[in-house]
Amino acid sequence: MRYLKMLLFFGMSVTAQNTHVHHDTIKNLEEVQVKNAAKKKIETEMKMAVSVDEFLSSSDNISFIKRGAYAWEPLLNNMSTERSTVTIDGMHIFGACTDKMDPVTSYVESNNLSTIDIKSGQQGSLHGATVAGSIDLKRKSTPFGLEKKWNGAYQSGFEFNNKQFFNLGNVAYSGEKFVAEGSISYRKAGDYYDGNNDKVKHSQYKKFNTSMGFAYKTTDLSSVRVDAIFDLAKDVGYPALPMDLSLSRALITSASYKQLFEEGLVKVVDTKVYFNAIEHYMDDTTRPENLVHMDMPGWSTTYGLVSKANLKKNRYSSEIQLNAYDNLSIAEMRMYPQDRSKRTMFAYSWPWVTTRYGGLSMNNSWDLSEKSQLSLGGSLGVNYNYSKYVEFNWIFHPGAPQEKIRFLPSLHAGYTLDIDHFNFSVGTGYGHRAPSVSEGYGYYIYNSFDRYDYIGNPDLKNEISYEANASAGFKNERFSLQGKINYFYIENYIIGRVLSMGSPMNYQSVGVKGYTSLDYATLLNMSINAGYDILEHLHWKGTLTYARGMDDQGGNLPFIRPLSYQTSLHFMHKNFGIQTSVNGDFEQINYSPEYGEDLTSAYKIWNISADYNFKINKVRTVVQVGAENLLNEYYSTYADWGNIPRMGRNIFTSLKLNF
Numbered sequence: 001m002r003y004l005k006m007l008l009f010f011g012m013s014v015t016a017q018n019t020h021v022h023h024d025t026i027k028n029l030e031e032v033q034v035k036n037a038a039k040k041k042i043e044t045e046m047k048m049a050v051s052v053d054e055f056l057s058s059s060d061n062i063s064f065i066k067r068g069a070y071a072w073e074p075l076l077n078n079m080s081t082e083r084s085t086v087t088i089d090g091m092h093i094f095g096a097c098t099d100k101m102d103p104v105t106s107y108v109e110s111n112n113l114s115t116i117d118i119k120s121g122q123q124g125s126l127h128g129a130t131v132a133g134s135i136d137l138k139r140k141s142t143p144f145g146l147e148k149k150w151n152g153a154y155q156s157g158f159e160f161n162n163k164q165f166f167n168l169g170n171v172a173y174s175g176e177k178f179v180a181e182g183s184i185s186y187r188k189a190g191d192y193y194d195g196n197n198d199k200v201k202h203s204q205y206k207k208f209n210t211s212m213g214f215a216y217k218t219t220d221l222s223s224v225r226v227d228a229i230f231d232l233a234k235d236v237g238y239p240a241l242p243m244d245l246s247l248s249r250a251l252i253t254s255a256s257y258k259q260l261f262e263e264g265l266v267k268v269v270d271t272k273v274y275f276n277a278i279e280h281y282m283d284d285t286t287r288p289e290n291l292v293h294m295d296m297p298g299w300s301t302t303y304g305l306v307s308k309a310n311l312k313k314n315r316y317s318s319e320i321q322l323n324a325y326d327n328l329s330i331a332e333m334r335m336y337p338q339d340r341s342k343r344t345m346f347a348y349s350w351p352w353v354t355t356r357y358g359g360l361s362m363n364n365s366w367d368l369s370e371k372s373q374l375s376l377g378g379s380l381g382v383n384y385n386y387s388k389y390v391e392f393n394w395i396f397h398p399g400a401p402q403e404k405i406r407f408l409p410s411l412h413a414g415y416t417l418d419i420d421h422f423n424f425s426v427g428t429g430y431g432h433r434a435p436s437v438s439e440g441y442g443y444y445i446y447n448s449f450d451r452y453d454y455i456g457n458p459d460l461k462n463e464i465s466y467e468a469n470a471s472a473g474f475k476n477e478r479f480s481l482q483g484k485i486n487y488f489y490i491e492n493y494i495i496g497r498v499l500s501m502g503s504p505m506n507y508q509s510v511g512v513k514g515y516t517s518l519d520y521a522t523l524l525n526m527s528i529n530a531g532y533d534i535l536e537h538l539h540w541k542g543t544l545t546y547a548r549g550m551d552d553q554g555g556n557l558p559f560i561r562p563l564s565y566q567t568s569l570h571f572m573h574k575n576f577g578i579q580t581s582v583n584g585d586f587e588q589i590n591y592s593p594e595y596g597e598d599l600t601s602a603y604k605i606w607n608i609s610a611d612y613n614f615k616i617n618k619v620r621t622v623v624q625v626g627a628e629n630l631l632n633e634y635y636s637t638y639a640d641w642g643n644i645p646r647m648g649r650n651i652f653t654s655l656k657l658n659f
């Protein structure tokens with residue numbers, strides 16, 4: 001194994017998909033970016049009005065841990081969120097919930113995003129230290145001087161299973177020197193019903209989201225921009241958890257300055273300062289069966305700077321990014337009998353933990369010829385942690401340092417080749433990550449999946465990833481086939497292990513686990529995608545994915561997706577479209593009882609939808625009707641927290657107006 005590691009590390013002349021964009025002149029640079037953004041709409045094959053989660057789930061290398069109907073936790077390359085960086089336009093944001101009820105993706109809405117940029121492994125290191133890769137949520141950004149000054153869209157819809165009603169609106173003004181845009185949305189859903197037509201209690205939610213952006217052109221080649229997103233979720237049930245969310249609020253703001261250069265190596269420099277604050281209030285008062293109640297509020301505040309430069313000369317192009325942020329994470333635990341004023345216990349589950357990060361990242365690429373490209377990149381970051389109430393950490397780790405500095409280097413390399421109808425790529429990467437706040441400093445964080453209380457360890461070593469990836473594809477006028485594979489060897493893999501000391505604090509919990517490092521863990525991800533145009537207006541698509549994760553004893557890692565598939569047919573005729581898909585997982589044979597998993601059976605889901613396009617005056621209108629899980633199958637997947645059943649048959653209708 002050591003030998004393989006060395007080989008991966010030193011044999012780096014090679015990466016997978018590059019992110020190269022050809023910018024010929026400075027003027028069309030912004031146009032290029034706009035076109036790229038416009039290509040990927042926030043909708044899936046089956047559904048035009050999707051949530052951010054539903055959109056993300058249409059990507060091959062994303063799976064989800066679901067704790068209910070709201071705020072699914074995205075897993076990239078079958079790795080939990082600690083191992084990936086999730087950002088909004090490069091801005092770092094950290095959820096305020098110790099139970100992961102609020103991934104960053106829960107603070108945006110589909111109508112304030114233009115696209116989601118997913119990078120696998122170390123290719124995602126531009127936004128900071130990572131193991132699994134990066135998910136960057138790109139906000140809408142209207143260019144200056146569009147021919148059509150006013151643009152807007154309105155979407156509404158109803159989903160019958162959980163009586164979800166949603167209204168989303170957005171509008172943008174594009175002047176020669178001034179741009180203004182805004183969006184507003186509201187979703188409200190009741191409890192959903194599973195495939196046995198039983199109500200899944202505590203699965204309701206309400207979400208309000210609004211955003212605003214203003215840009216002003218200061219000179220021909222420079223502009224300033226301010227943005228804000230406000231998100232409010234209320235009365236959100238998490239059926240798989242012993243607690244619900246009464247209120248969460250997020251304010252995400254930024255101000256940026258962009259300078260273009262007509263001559264020289266540097267083409268654009270874009271610098272942004274940002275601030276975001278998240279409040280999260282969860283409690284179990286909605287669960288009357290509990291005799292003793294607990295409130296677990298959390299707060300996460302981040303200040304940051306991100307500055308990015310694009311360089312280009314002849315066959316060389318480069319992106320350089322400086323990332324700096326300061327985050328303070330606080331979480332409290334307050335226990336009381338039925339009467340809130342008679343508090344019996346107080347503790348910090350995140351004892352005021354500060355994380356400061358500063359890092360410089362670079363991605364370089366060279367066009368070796370018309371057909372081949374070489375890329376080489378890396379980053380170096382410094383991570384600093386400080387635990388204010390370190391006495392909570394000392395209970396399990398006496399004398400642990402209050403402050404800790406870590407250096408987080410990363411390197412990656414890749415090679416791509418296109419010959420006629422074929423494309424190939426190979427790549428490798430190496431990178432460190434620091435433990436998350438929970439892994440390093442968490443105190444009695446109850447995990448309802450394996451029913452243990454988790455304790456952080458401030459002395460954990462950096463997790464170190466060695467990675468290799470490859471892809472091959474073929475494409476002609478009617479047929480396409482693409483295969484991808486990646487392999488991670490992760491040293492000092494952080495995971496919870498049963499501690500012999502300490503007694504559980506939460507009455508449901510069976511013991512205490514401490515975060516420790518395994519010598520190593522390995523992860524393999526594979527996918528095959530195929531497409532075929534059967535007729536001019538009849539298209540077929542299919543996907544197969546497989547993953548395998550093992551610890552250093554050959555045991556299974558938790559939350560690894562079993563063999564899964566999706567196949568879909570899409571038919572268009574004039575203004576009419578109809579699509580149908582079948583997707584499912586095979587039986588999860590490689591589950592991990594040690595981490596609370598049991599065997600999950602195979603399932604398959606059949607979906608169908610139809611849409612119709614028309615114009616009223618100048619307003620483009622689309623209406624859609626469809627059904628998910630048409631056969632009302634009762635199922636839960638390998639990543640459904642506590643095996644909660646998924647939604648049964650769901651009929652959905654939606655309407656979209658574009659003007």
Ligand SMILES: [Cu+2]
Pocket residue numbers: 097098099100101102245280281282
């Ligand atoms: Cu929470």
